[in-house]
Amino acid sequence: xxxxxxxxxxxxxxxxxxxxxxxxxxxxxxxxxxxxxxxxxxxxxxxxxxxxxxxxxxxxxxxxxxxxxxxxxxxxxxxxxxxxxxxxxxxxxxxxxxxxxxxxxxxxxxxxxxxxxxxxxxxxxxxxxxxxxxxxxxxxxxxxxxxxxxxxxxxxxxxxxxxxxxxxxxxxxxxxxxxxxxxxxxxxxxxxxxxxxxxxxxxxxxxxxxxxxxxxxxxxxxxxxxxxxxxxxxxxxxxxxxxxxxxxxxxxxxxxxxxxxxxxxxxxxxxxxxxxxxxxxxxxxxxxxxxxxxxxxxxxxxxxxxxxxxxxxxxxx
Numbered sequence: 001x002x003x004x005x006x007x008x009x010x011x012x013x014x015x016x017x018x019x020x021x022x023x024x025x026x027x028x029x030x031x032x033x034x035x036x037x038x039x040x041x042x043x044x045x046x047x048x049x050x051x052x053x054x055x056x057x058x059x060x061x062x063x064x065x066x067x068x069x070x071x072x073x074x075x076x077x078x079x080x081x082x083x084x085x086x087x088x089x090x091x092x093x094x095x096x097x098x099x100x101x102x103x104x105x106x107x108x109x110x111x112x113x114x115x116x117x118x119x120x121x122x123x124x125x126x127x128x129x130x131x132x133x134x135x136x137x138x139x140x141x142x143x144x145x146x147x148x149x150x151x152x153x154x155x156x157x158x159x160x161x162x163x164x165x166x167x168x169x170x171x172x173x174x175x176x177x178x179x180x181x182x183x184x185x186x187x188x189x190x191x192x193x194x195x196x197x198x199x200x201x202x203x204x205x206x207x208x209x210x211x212x213x214x215x216x217x218x219x220x221x222x223x224x225x226x227x228x229x230x231x232x233x234x235x236x237x238x239x240x241x242x243x244x245x246x247x248x249x250x251x252x253x254x255x256x257x258x259x260x261x262x263x264x265x266x267x268x269x270x271x272x273x274x275x276x277x278x279x280x281x282x283x284x285x286x287x288x289x290x291x292x293x294x295x296x297x298x299x300x301x302x303x304x305x306x307x308x309x310x311x312x313x314x315x316x317x
Contacts, residue, residue, distance in 0.1 A: 003077060005040040006070040008033045009048060013067055014140060017049070017056040072277070075141060079279035093281055096125040098134040098143035101226045103270065106246045107164075108147070111290045119283050130225060138273055144284060146273040147291070150206075158273040159303055163292040165269050167262035168207070169248055171234050171241040174257055178240055184259050186214045193221040193239030195230050207242065210265050231256060276304065 011022040012033065023030040041048055048063035049056045059067060095115075099108065104126055116124060127137060131148040138146035139157050146152055153160040170189060172178050181188055196207065196218075211218050221239050224230050227247035234241040234256060241256075248258045272291055274280065280288075285297040295303075 001040065001043060003074070005036045006074055008036050009040065009067060010070055010074060012037070012056065013059065017058065019056065075275070075277055078141065083279060091119070092121045093283065094123045094125065095145070095284060095287060096127065096143045097145050097147060098127045098129060098137040099147040100131060100134065100149070101128055102244050102247055103147050104128050105228070106244070107270070115287050115290055118286070122283055135273070138275060141275070144274070144278070145287065147270065148273075149268050149270050152273045153269075153271045155273070157275060159276045160271040160273040161288070161292050161295050161300070161303070163270045163272050165267040166244055166246055167267045168242055168265050169245040170259045170261050171231065171243065171248060171253070171256045172259070173235065173237060173255070176240065176257075179257055179259070182259070184261055184264065186211060186216055186264055189240065189242070190216045190218050192219065194218045194242060195222045195224070195233050195239045196220060196242040197230070198223040198225055206268060207265060
């Protein structure tokens with residue numbers, strides 16, 4: 001059994017049983033991947049994949065167990081490499097973040113700037129996606145740290161730290177009649193076409209729940225995963241916008257008026273997630289503390305060793 005055989009099996013699974021795509025990512029040939037998987041199955045005397053002719057259709061029961069174990073083995077191999085880099089190349093390395101557009105666009109710039117000033121030789125990569133894509137990238141090892149709201153905290157494979165809380169605002173053009181009908185209520189918002197986040201994204205399900213509990217159905221005419229898209233269509237007069245307050249900037253968005261809606265919705269929490277079995281280099285601990293100052297290296301280490309996060313930081317509200 002060889003490590004590259006386990007890598008081939010893992011990548012084929014990641015690519016939804018598509019051997020040619022796996023081979024492209026692995027920079028090898030399709031026949032090479034197929035041959036190595038066949039050799040591994042022969043050595044183990046069992047089938048890892050279900051087949052229909054030459055096509056892979058899925059994993060066998062034994063294959064599911066093997067893939068799970070292969071993931072752990074390959075993760076530990078990657079951790080060993082990180083240990084080596086930590087002690088031999090302290091000032092170089094990479095940090096890959098997976099996050100949503102709102103976090104990348106509005107909250108992370110100052111933190112990333114501070115981090116890069118401290119670590120100019122660290123290569124930083126930022127991948128944007130939906131919260132579920134953020135989780136997938138961290139779980140698979142494609143990203144070191146995931147940053148997203150709420151849903152990320154529901155995955156057992158991730159250790160999640162609460163970073164900060166945020167709420168929502170309503171935006172409208174200066175001429176909109178809602179601006180002369182304050183204070184803001186759910187009933188008043190529901191009277192107008194609404195442009196907001198997709199209800200499966202960035203706390204959107206919470207918004208849907210709040211309206212539903214009030215016996216209201218908002219007139220949602222457009223949903224987006226990007227606050228800038230929401231602002232664009234509000235500017236066009238297609239409706240009022242409901243979005244994260246951090247996405248509004250008075251100078252940049254001066255052609256829109258912001259109305260605080262925090263009294264209408266409970267706050268949402270942005271979490272930072274890492275794999276429970278990951279090895280963190282020193283600069284990764286530092287990035288975590290820049291994003292969530294309440295969690296220093298000692299606190300993160302204790303959490304990775306099994307201490308409950310709410311015991312580490314009881315003051316988070």
